[in-house]
Amino acid sequence: MSTILIKNVNILTMNKDKDIIEKGVVFIKDEKIADVGNEALLDRYSPDIIIDGEDGILIPGMVNTHTHVSMTPFRSLGDDIPDRLKKYIFPLEKMLVDKELVKVGAKYGIVEMLLAGVTTFVDMYYFEDEVAKVAKKLGIRGVLGETIVNFVAPDAKEPYEGLEYSKWFIEKWKDDHLIIPGVAPHAPYTNDTIHLQKAMDLAKKYDIPMIMHVAEMDYEYRQYKEEYNLTPVQYLDHIGVLNKNLIAAHLVHVNDEDLELLKKKEVGIAHNVGANAKGAKGVCPAAKMYHKDMRIGLGTDGPMSGNTLDIITQMGLVGKIHKLFNKDRSLLPASEIVEMATIGGAKAIHLEKEIGSIEVGKKADLVIMETQSINMQPIYDYYATLVYSANTSNVDTVMVDGKILVENKKLKYVDVMEITKDLKNIQGKILEIVKKL
């Protein structure tokens, strides 16, 4: 594999001290970051490939800690409809979701993520093996779980069939370099106790993540209070599935005791600020979580909820919404938000030893944000520029495991026209069904 040297970049290392190296240099060898420093490194190496960052900002690849990537074919459908999940999404999925849709949706969404600087994503959906194959082929890192629910699903003739699928799926992918299989019960309110426990047993057996929506819905909170006099988080602890294997998405309806429990059990947190806001679900206490040094990263949720799959948009929202809700403009300054988008996300999925910062020995998952575009100047504070000014069009170069996937804002190995054509075919079928809804 070629050695690569990146020069002329302003490196936000996102290491413990948040060191910034201006006119920085990174040397990449055998898929990993082999050296990080200033221009003095230029004389030390004879790389196969040199990338001139043109005074851009080099950041660790961003982590999308929660999505349903294959839902891209449904994007912009029924965005402003109340109680959409049960009235709209579940029926649509039942009628339309098959292997082909999952494959096409995954391709499209993964391409979107790569172009936006997301190098690792956490996904749960149906036919998840299709997502895994596409992710592997496109070169993105994926933490992927098959959805388990208590009703008949697109790829399950009986309730809870997802559990059997998961066993097969995990065996198939458990030794892969890029794909980390998980197990993904949809939510506490769509799984009974015994199946939640079985799912966690599986996660523990292989030491893989259990991905689940937790405390997203107000009715979920009320239900557990009425039925058990427990919060959803306390209930999960009570049945023994609250531990470090869990990646909990949303956590909107949680109290201070829940936070203590989640911290103690080292649960990973996927904070989906945009989707939660658009869905009027409420606000996850992300600032408190951050200040308690919990494992919190950012997620987009699926494209029917969060629409775009990039983390840059979420960074812009995190600051604004939490400052506003807490009436404190100094809360969660930009550097802490970039932290959530990178090393925070890595911590949320327990991969912080491998990804999430620009340090020697870590996997070379890297993103160069260009600073030539009009929205990116002037820069007094790199973090503020990323959080308050950048958008996805500023992503210039993206690398996963030391492989350059995006160069000059274009995918190197993918024909986007072809992928868009496939998406539009599927869209035609969806339109036929939607007309009848």
Place this chain on the structure above:
Amino acid sequence: MSTILIKNVNILTMNKDKDIIEKGVVFIKDEKIADVGNEALLDRYSPDIIIDGEDGILIPGMVNTHTHVSMTPFRSLGDDIPDRLKKYIFPLEKMLVDKELVKVGAKYGIVEMLLAGVTTFVDMYYFEDEVAKVAKKLGIRGVLGETIVNFVAPDAKEPYEGLEYSKWFIEKWKDDHLIIPGVAPHAPYTNDTIHLQKAMDLAKKYDIPMIMHVAEMDYEYRQYKEEYNLTPVQYLDHIGVLNKNLIAAHLVHVNDEDLELLKKKEVGIAHNVGANAKGAKGVCPAAKMYHKDMRIGLGTDGPMSGNTLDIITQMGLVGKIHKLFNKDRSLLPASEIVEMATIGGAKAIHLEKEIGSIEVGKKADLVIMETQSINMQPIYDYYATLVYSANTSNVDTVMVDGKILVENKKLKYVDVMEITKDLKNIQGKILEIVKKL
């Protein structure tokens, strides 16, 4: 002047019925929209220029109802610092703001707005004549006012000198085709009653806008309650400056009675959702205002507050923040947000007879949003795509008064490199001062 025909676009007319014309055609003659319809129009005209919209979305040019464009040289400086206005911005301005900075900042910011599909902006700052000259030259429509304050300002050796400047400025620009001069007292709490009244007298004399920050600050609300037992809005009414000449920015701290007053007096409203959120100022009751059929448009505020100067980012924020605060995901659906960004903005500045919708007889201020980029597909609802998925990089073509200013995402008549160089020179000077702060 050349006649222009735009074809192969999906037209969001933003007329009263919100008509949408797919595969639409617009014919432009003498700076105005001369015809709007479907493909049948293709045979009717022999235009000088034909623009193929390539299945993009054609919308009225967006209106930025509130900014301080010349503050672009300060962008990304001190974003997360509390009580910034008095501790940070005012001192910095006093030391640094001169004609040159205003000119360079205006150039840079106006270029940014044009590239982002903003065709009309409302601005208040110092040396506003420099802004007017730059706006005129670059071809953007501007409603511009010189700031009037009760202290020594960058261009005023004595308090309230801005009033004299305004008289001269208004006389200079009052008959211009593109620039609408206004008068701009900074805020009720930085102007005494007599000067607020004098400013409004001037606005009435010429029938031009009076631009002012109103009810933005919590201390402002408390001060008027204590001093007069009135809200800031009631106070303005009490002293006779609440009327249709007023464009009031922010209106965060207002009660239901204030809304009735504002509606009755036909006050224009600039809703700066992003800047208000980031500054932890609170939430303007924009949904209520919209439902009361008030004159509400969107604004960015200055680039030290709102950072980017585009309205697309604000559209994305409006939905999320108001749905969240009102716990209703169906509140302010995407079409109503696009309305605020276009015809709503035009109403806020009392130009709705001339701009803000795609109707015969209106000025040809138009924007084509391309739909080829990965974030823009699939489309089931054009409005949702614009509000929940689009970003500034999707702006393809921008026209003001029938003159094409942006084509294929590039400015036709401006050297962006040159403008960026000027900005970086100014940034160097700012850095010297900031070090000493």
